[in-house]
Amino acid sequence: MADIFTSSHVRNLLKGKFILILGDSNMRAVYRDVVWVLNNNKIVPESHLRRKLDFSYLGDRLIKQGELNRGRDYLEMREYLTDEFYVKFNFLTKCLTKEVEEMVEDFKKEKTRAPDVIIINSCLWDIARWGPDGVSKYKENMRKLFTLFKESLPVKTLVIFATTPPISQSCSAAFLVKQIEFMKHSLRFEVMEANLFVRQIVPTYGYDIVDLHYHLRMQIHRRCKDGVHWIPTAVRHITNLLLTHISLCWDVPLPGNFEGKLLDRMKEGVKNVKDIKENCTLPDFKVVKDPIMPPPPVPNRNKRSRYQARPKRVDLENTYTNLRHRNRDVVVLDSQYADNISQIDTYSSTSYDDRLIFGQINRDITEGIDFTTDDAYYDLPIQDYPVFGPYGDFESHVGAERHSRSYGRRSVYNGSGNPPYRNRYQRSYGKPY
Known part of the structure; x- marks a missing residue:
């Protein structure tokens, strides 16, 4: 005043x-x-x-x-x-x-x-x-x-x-x-x-x-x-x-x-x-530069973070989910329950869960796919932004309507759980940053 x-x-x-x-x-x-x-x-x-x-x-x-x-x-x-x-x-x-x-x-x-x-x-x-x-x-x-x-x-x-x-x-x-x-x-x-x-x-x-x-x-x-x-x-x-x-x-x-x-x-x-x-006696001040903020920490992709939540174990029937994307049937499964690729042919389902819970993708799915073409990435299961669920399980919001090229190249998760291909909009496993 x-x-x-x-x-x-x-x-x-x-x-x-x-x-x-x-x-x-x-x-x-x-x-x-x-x-x-x-x-x-x-x-x-x-x-x-x-x-x-x-x-x-x-x-x-x-x-x-x-x-x-x-x-x-x-x-x-x-x-x-x-x-x-x-x-x-x-x-x-x-x-x-x-x-x-x-x-x-x-x-x-x-x-x-x-x-x-x-x-x-x-x-x-x-x-x-x-x-x-x-x-x-x-x-x-x-x-x-x-x-x-x-x-x-x-x-x-x-x-x-x-x-x-x-x-x-x-x-x-x-x-x-x-x-x-x-x-x-x-x-x-x-x-x-x-x-x-x-x-x-x-x-x-x-x-x-x-x-x-x-x-x-x-x-x-x-x-x-x-x-x-x-x-x-x-x-x-x-x-x-x-x-x-x-x-x-x-x-x-x-x-x-x-x-x-x-x-x-x-x-x-x-x-x-x-x-x-x-x-107080103030010292002679010189030109002060802006403090340079350190860059954000880069997560170690080769080492599993202690904050990583383990995938929720589900029954074998709920493990296989059939997604129809680009007129092709893509199957997402948990490698802990599926031993080989032959089990995919013995199960088929037309149901689709928008909040699909899944773990690691079996390596056998990627066999026979040419990774030198961009189209190969759109034929694989897609994991969007991973978040932690209310019960500590690892959830992912996946929707077929979001499988568009506007999100760039898709992530391909191998059997070890490491994301070898990931764009700037996707996060890796571990602590969110």
């Missing part, structure tokens, strides 16, 4: 401070709301939040600009500079751009004033507009960005990363051009994964996070029709969240216009984090 800030409270908090806001159109809306609340004690009109590349807004000025398009080269840099306040905004199409590198390099060389607060958010453009490798590049650029911050910014600078708010399942915004409209249905899940990644990596560099996705998950009714942007009341709520976090970090008393248990918990959490930072 957040306290409610009026114009006088914001002016007292940000007086003489340099606030740098980096991000997309939602962060631009926060910048415009901060400039508005410094001059007015009302909610900013929605039309003000949608302006792009206007030369002046309440006394600010446009520093750099590009063409008004939907491309990745879109450029917009603004600043609101008075005798008491300094607020600057830089539009980002990815988290690490040349303009950001040059800006941070100037901070390091003390060519320009270092900011007191940096509020940054970058996700949607990174993962949607930079090709199929956008996610991997986003992770790499995020590490480079915070490493650059760690090496260039002074210790007093408060860096706050704001997570991406929830988006709609059918969103439509400037970054979703026609070529990538198919991503709008799954982009909301990728946003959650990106927020989780940021939540794990940002604290390792000693910086703060304001989880806008968490605070706005119950404010979906305040989202615009495009499914990405927010109405002025929701933008003001984001501004109050950021100002509350800044006040707690600077030990500035809150306005006291709102009281609640969640706000008290937030105060205690910030106090604990400050105590940890004061008592």
